[in-house]
Amino acid sequence: MTEAFDPVGVILAKKDGAVLRPHQIRQMVAGYTAGSVAPEQMSALLMAIVLRGMTRAEIAEWTAAMIDSGIRMDFTDLRRGGHKLATADKHSTGGVGDKITLPLTPLVASYGVAVPQLSGRGLGHTGGTLDKLESIPGWRADLTAEQMRRQLEEVGAVVCAATADLAPADRKLYALRDVTGTVASIPLIASSIMSKKIAEGTASLVLDVKVGSGAFMKTVDDARELAETMVELGTDAGVVTTALLTDMSTPLGRSAGNAVEVRESLEILAGGGPADVRELTLALAREMLTAAGLPDVDPSEHLRSGAAMDCWRAMIAAQGGDPDAPLPRPRHTHQVLATADGTVTGMDALAVGQAAWLLGAGRTRPGEAVSSTAGVTWHADRGDRVSAGQPLFTLHTDDEARISGATAALDGAVELGESAVPAESRILGRVS
Numbered sequence: 001m002t003e004a005f006d007p008v009g010v011i012l013a014k015k016d017g018a019v020l021r022p023h024q025i026r027q028m029v030a031g032y033t034a035g036s037v038a039p040e041q042m043s044a045l046l047m048a049i050v051l052r053g054m055t056r057a058e059i060a061e062w063t064a065a066m067i068d069s070g071i072r073m074d075f076t077d078l079r080r081g082g083h084k085l086a087t088a089d090k091h092s093t094g095g096v097g098d099k100i101t102l103p104l105t106p107l108v109a110s111y112g113v114a115v116p117q118l119s120g121r122g123l124g125h126t127g128g129t130l131d132k133l134e135s136i137p138g139w140r141a142d143l144t145a146e147q148m149r150r151q152l153e154e155v156g157a158v159v160c161a162a163t164a165d166l167a168p169a170d171r172k173l174y175a176l177r178d179v180t181g182t183v184a185s186i187p188l189i190a191s192s193i194m195s196k197k198i199a200e201g202t203a204s205l206v207l208d209v210k211v212g213s214g215a216f217m218k219t220v221d222d223a224r225e226l227a228e229t230m231v232e233l234g235t236d237a238g239v240v241t242t243a244l245l246t247d248m249s250t251p252l253g254r255s256a257g258n259a260v261e262v263r264e265s266l267e268i269l270a271g272g273g274p275a276d277v278r279e280l281t282l283a284l285a286r287e288m289l290t291a292a293g294l295p296d297v298d299p300s301e302h303l304r305s306g307a308a309m310d311c312w313r314a315m316i317a318a319q320g321g322d323p324d325a326p327l328p329r330p331r332h333t334h335q336v337l338a339t340a341d342g343t344v345t346g347m348d349a350l351a352v353g354q355a356a357w358l359l360g361a362g363r364t365r366p367g368e369a370v371s372s373t374a375g376v377t378w379h380a381d382r383g384d385r386v387s388a389g390q391p392l393f394t395l396h397t398d399d400e401a402r403i404s405g406a407t408a409a410l411d412g413a414v415e416l417g418e419s420a421v422p423a424e425s426r427i428l429g430r431v432s
């Protein structure tokens with residue numbers, strides 16, 4: 001005889017710290033997706049999970065339930081010129097100025113690996129990859145599964161929106177977590193990310209787990225636990241999965257926003273760009289190429305030769321974009337100046353992300369339009385000497401009224417000191 005489903009009993013069990021049984025997890029996730037479990041019941045369960053945690057077995061079941069709520073894509077039979085194509089993907093837990101997907105996808109694809117990047121739009125202070133790419137005239141994010149497959153076979157690189165039938169339970173749960181203070185939980189973040197990545201059908205995956213003020217995980221220990229949880233989920237599902245722990249206490253590169261980040265990505269693809277963006281792009285590319293069976297490749301070669309840029313141009317054109325069209329420029333810019341002399345010892349990633357968001361680069365509600373031109377660029381990084389009166393930031397916006405709020409958000413964002421700051425790698429650890 002099957003046990004009657006009792007959502008309140010499941011909530012109370014987790015509230016008391018019990019380990020949920022597989023059928024309880026399945027019934028809650030499937031019931032919430034179908035509408036038979038009420039949002040207030042799921043909210044209560046989510047908060048109990050935030051406070052009590054989950055075992056690895058519970059997380060695996062929760063992830064499987066979310067995968068089974070939708071379709072699973074299959075790219076095992078991709079071919080080009082009679083050869084089977086390996087697939088590799090990257091996922092970042094999100095950070096300020098994190099534009100790595102833009103140069104990384106065509107760089108890895110330029111070596112003959114198919115990169116099916118299903119990306120999202122931004123919410124809050126972290127930008128969305130699709131919002132950035134939409135600043136390119138004509139480029140469109142929505143592809144059918146058939147168009148995606150064709151582009152993977154012909155170009156190798158695709159960055160597009162996930163279709164509604166991929167892990168719909170996660171889509172619904174994420175929206176609820178966003179308004180109930182239940183985002184920051186290792187079991188919930190790990191299952192949310194991995195359900196989408198496993199359903200997407202990539203054979204290998206590298207995770208970029210961010211640590212610091214601009215990230216969900218504020219400490220290396222938490223980031224490591226998140227990374228280990230996700231690597232285990234991926235490996236158990238047959239996806240070759242590794243993770244890098246990377247520093248997000250200061251924003252990445254020299255820009256945060258939409259068109260400004262595309263511009264910086266083009267610098268990387270042209271063989272230049274900020275050292276930290278280049279370091280991370282190459283490290284993640286090495287992970288992806290190794291997982292795809294190319295451990296001896298030096299990815300910096302295709303930045304030098306232009307092969308990665310050629311692949312970028314083909315990828316943008318395949319999705320309706322004009323790679324030669326000038327990127328939009330803001331109607332207004334405003335400089336924030338240093339008020340004292342000193343060495344930059346820190347820059348608050350969260351404050352920079354909030355400034356970009358206040359300038360119009362991000363949204364407060366799902367579905368809201370964002371401004372392509374909005375963003376922040378900075379002219380000094382950790383370790384640089386600055387003098388009073390020197391520009392620290394340039395704010396970019398089409399709406400002049402937004403400048404004062406963004407300036408206020410940046411007040412105190414740059415820490416000045418007198419001691420020398422040693423050059424540090426962004427890469428803090430690796431999990432495999």
Ligand code: URA
Nearest residue numbers: 093188189190192193
């Ligand atoms: N990104 C996701 O896809 N899910 C989370 O829960 C957090 C970040």
